[in-house]
Amino acid sequence: MDLLTFARGPALVVSLAVFVLGSLWHLAGVLLRPRMPDLSPARQGAPEKWLGALRAVKHGLWPRKEFGQAALGSTINGYVFHIGLALVFFGYAPHIAFIRRVIGLSWPALPDLVMYLAAGASIVSLLLALGSRLLNPVLGKISNLDDIITWAIVILPILTGMAVVAEPSAAVLSRDRVIYPVPLAIHLLTLELLLIWFPFGKLMHAFLFVFSRGATGLRFSHRGVEV
């Protein structure tokens, strides 16, 4: 079995299994913990619980204007990274072809130029985030190994993906064989590494943020406070 076959076969299956089962285990392990019902009477006019939770999820999308500059920089950088990564992952034609092979779903691709810009923006935002984490005293105080491992594991698929890009995606897709099997296998393996790490580190915030914000929304909307 060559490296690409390994990456497209058993490594993909194992990493997807770890990702799905690990994430479910993680979510269940948190969400099934004991809960204490709030027996206090709600503030008159408090919204329904689900609405309070939903509003908190929505409000968390952008910092309050009162926090202005303090929150703006890291928020914008975060959006640049997340949007850039989403565009590359879901919009690049070879990625869509890969997803179609795995689960049978596909959708129209975005132009290659958009992909290159999105990947570039994601890399720049990740470098800015790393610089900030290494140089900002507050981040220095609170950072741990998870932050560094996660940063490396997230940037690797983008870098290895960029390394594979040597020609337009239409040309790549028109061929029935891979001309750079080892670089492509490495790219796939870095993605699989990310999938395997996902349930164990801070990447879980991709699922948890909804519940975390929602829980605070529940607590505070009950009191008549919009958070």
Next chain:
Amino acid sequence: MIASDPAIPAFDKQDGQSDEARVEAAMRSFVSEFGVTTALHLESCVRCGLCAEACHFYVTTGDAKYTPVYKLEPFRRAYFREASPFAPLVRALGLVKKPGIVDLEQWQELIYDSCTMCGRCTLICPMGIDIAELVKEARHGMFKAGLLPDRLALMDRTARQWGSTATPGEDLPDILAEAGRSYGVDIPCDLDSADILVTAASAELSEHTKALADAAKILNRIGVKWTMHQGGFDASNIGFNNGDMELQERLTRALIDTAVRIGAKTVILPECGHAYGAARWEAAKWYGQALPVRIIHMTEFLDELIASGRIRVNRIGETATFHDPCQIVRRGGLEAAARRVLAALGFELIELKDHGVTGYCCGGGGGVVSNQRATTLRHKVFEMKQQQIEATGAKRFVTSCGQCRITFEMGARHAHWDKPTESLLELVADNLAG
């Protein structure tokens, strides 16, 4: 060592537990706190550090150790080692270090001296993490370990003995009689039955006794049957701040049980932020069911009386600015009520730069006002608040929490600032019309 001033010990210890016993007690308590919301909030932190930008102690000192989420470090470690979904793996591989006695001792300053549990950090957190609540839960473990500031421990012992940090219950009739004589008002005490049970804050039983007379003046005006009562009179609830859950429950039950015994349908809380947090939102937890009485803050009560026309107030017609007490506004939902009362008093309200739910804490909440180790930090926060208050150009400065008021008064004395901090209750009582 975390303490910024090496001359001041960063931690105190109570009782004679061994270090091992302290750690085990703290860990047992921490683990008992890890319900679903706590777990979600500990899990979802991405360590972005934005919470620092919302914390008055970080903003005024620039010291990274005051980053709110950093204050939770031993609590966080306990979670990941003992309760997280991958805890066995974390322990087996030694991925997270178990908090030791040195960690707990060092973090005492961050958990007690430099967190007022004001919750401003929650509003900036992109994950919506309620750090104030987590700090409160961490304090439960610190209390069990006998690791809280001595001043707070002393107040705790007093409250366990007296039911109040200010005075034993048996002295209440004398205090009320004296306040009544001084301000020319009748303050009923220990009635066998009443519709309303009125409670006090510790400070009102000592230096701010006019507040007792002010409440009496208003209640007597509306002609309801009300009383204060030795059985449950101090609503400040030092157990809530210290992390002493047993005391918190005892003090809470004293209020509710007394109200039930005398047939009261309403318990009025004093102008005290943490009293509101402890009684309005947490009393039912200790009671084990929905409360048989309504619990209402003095500000809400005044707002309702004015709105219903049961009292009328004279219009003062000056400019004023208002400090929003964190537990009453940001964590309590009474932002509009205080402003309606100020409007009824005819004040032209000039808001602080940071006000309402995003207003900065006075710097003394969560027991910090009573903790002499935190004096320097409190003064730094006061400087910021003073600047914001002066920048409004308002003639009067008002708040609706006695603890905030004391914190401002202490800060003003230190800064030789002559602007008085006025109480909303006092303003209403002094300006009752007709």
